[in-house]
Amino acid sequence: MAETGRLSQTAVGSPVISPVTLLRTAIILAVLAAWELLAHSGWLYRDVVPSLLSIGRAMGALLTDRNYYFNLGVTAAEILTALAIGGSAGLVVGLVLGANRFLSRAFEPYLYYLGPTPKIIFFPVMIMWFGVGPESKVALGTLSCFFPVALNVAAGMRQIDKVLIRVGRSFRASTWQMVQKIYLPAMRHPIINGIRLGFGFALIGTLLAETKLSNKGIGFLIIQTYSIFDMPAMYAMLIVLFVLAIGANSLIGKLGGLDSIKRS
């Protein structure tokens, strides 16, 4: 998207609206028109596909509701705590495994194969260990985000240019100086990428746990709209949540400079 913007700035005499923008607008309009048609067709049960107007109204009500922001705050706090704990643990484990070949061969296969397992199945265990409050949601989020961060950091550590390490050693840098001056700066991108993935997994883990057993948070609000069959509110919540999740994901990528690697 940014690239298209850049092109339209430099290309003198090109049309004001690029064909890509035109096509995107056309697709969005077609989808909205099809949605509205479906809403009024009566082919589906009433309110399964609510009209755009009612979704818009529900979104307006949602964004002006103080209770929504309270629940958003609860979920955000749970996700950030999970990311802080799981991310830090993943960083330390990744650094240790990445630095030591023997430990990596001994333990990394376990992380590698446990990483893609469905973490939500651990939720009953988390409830037993941490109770039904926010702690169990944080625990599930932590577990979800630990694996991608640890694996990315370990892989990133192994990809550091050997010349940089030799330079550090030739300057007789201490272990802490090596971590601070060589390893961490050289691994910025894998770490940020790991955190970005970890954030996504922490978000999913925390929200799914909230939908299963909770009395506050966005997951709880979503499952509540299902219970009372308030479909416009459910659509509104999902749209806002998707926008926030995608926005946060790309923000982490931008802050970490991941965009610049992709373009270079």
Place this chain on the structure above:
Amino acid sequence: MTTADTPAVTSGRDYAAPLVGLGTFVAFLLVIEAVIRIGWLNRFIVPPPSEIIASFGNLFTEEHIVYRFFFTAGECFIAGVLVTICGIAIGVVMQRYSLLQRACETWVAAFASAPLVLTYPLFMVIFGRNAWTIIMMGFLSALPPVILKTIEGISGTRKVLVNVGRSFKLTPTQQFWKILFPAALPTIFVGIRLGLIFALINVVGTEFLINFGGLGQLINDLAERYDLAGTYAAICFVILVSVLFFMGLEKAERWLRPVA
């Protein structure tokens, strides 16, 4: 990953690290067993590993875990077939029309980073509390990687191969089936592998959340009955299944990868 680092010639030292890993795991289980038996850890929160191992028998005899496994496998299979057909078709169409690709590729990528599994209440309203909701969750989450990798695979076909096809005056359909698709297959399979992993995760997760279906429902049932050892054993079984599934897909991917 780690396998790539392994030297071709194996010696006793090559087994040392995996043995240390396995030994640590066994030692960890023994320590947990001892700590629970001493009473330092509440057995009503963490059951002893020996009880967990013993309850595996119950999973087969009383909980019909084999039937549940095939139920989950069936849902994954349908989601996998749907995602392979739809994902590759969408990817091919997007790659064929460059404008469409430029307009929609970022949307697909954004779709991949969205927490799609949270739409399961929506699908419960549309399909009801049944297997189709679970299949659709698996399908939706698996779709973006298959689309993106199909585009990448076809776009990355070597120019010389395309030119060979042109010199033989192949029609666009022949060009696709004889040149582009075979050349892109290893990359497309990477997408299918990722997609199937996401499908399995979401199928089991949705089964657990909506309390319907195979292995996910079993964990939920056992947890609700407070059968702790059974819950842990069922979780171990799901982990084992997903690890084996993951390893099998990796093997298939290695088999498809062209020799350098």
